Amino acid sequence: TQLLEQSPQFLSIQEGENLTVYCNSSSVFSSLQWYRQEPGEGPVLLVTVVTGGEVKKLKRLTFQFGDARKDSSLHITAAQPGDTGLYLCAGGGSSASKIIFGSGTRLSIRP
């Protein structure tokens, strides 16, 4: 069974600080996606990484896919209150149609 573990589960930091959240698995994934979900809404795709070692940047967010394609990280520089939300990683499952989600990291940025 493919599982994605995210850490930390909760993170509360001050505005302007940097942070990293992690997504780990014992399984190899062909690609990993990161989503952000706000209360009362569905997840919104932030990025997809497909190549081992790949790094993608989205403004203050930096996403990295591990060389072995078993893990990924999300680094946020100079966090802002608007970054608050549930961050979910997700990878392709055992069939082409299935996405496996991690349990998420709930991020809170204090002004």
Add this chain to the structure above:
Amino acid sequence: GAGVSQSPRYKVAKRGQDVALRCDPISGHVSLFWYQQALGQGPEFLTYFQNEAQLDKSGLPSDRFFAERPEGSVSTLKIQRTQQEDSAVYLCASSWSGTSGRATDTQYFGPGTRLTVL
């Protein structure tokens, strides 16, 4: 419409009642997915349609759960004889094509239906 819509947004059911949850995908999207999200957890895959064909229903937790998409557009997730453990947010997503994990196959999620079973 501009995005995926779901109705109702909130549903309260007494244990044993049947419920029907509706999903309107983005117009023209071939694929439609249903997920169940328990409180404090990530979404869990339930089932997947490509047009009107249900190609994967391996995530449906029991035979009380049934999904359909008869004309390849709107989908309904039906839960019979609801139980308290069915309480969750039910998310619907749609995409242009059916293969997840590919960089070009973005799934667009609706806001979800929060089901509470008393």
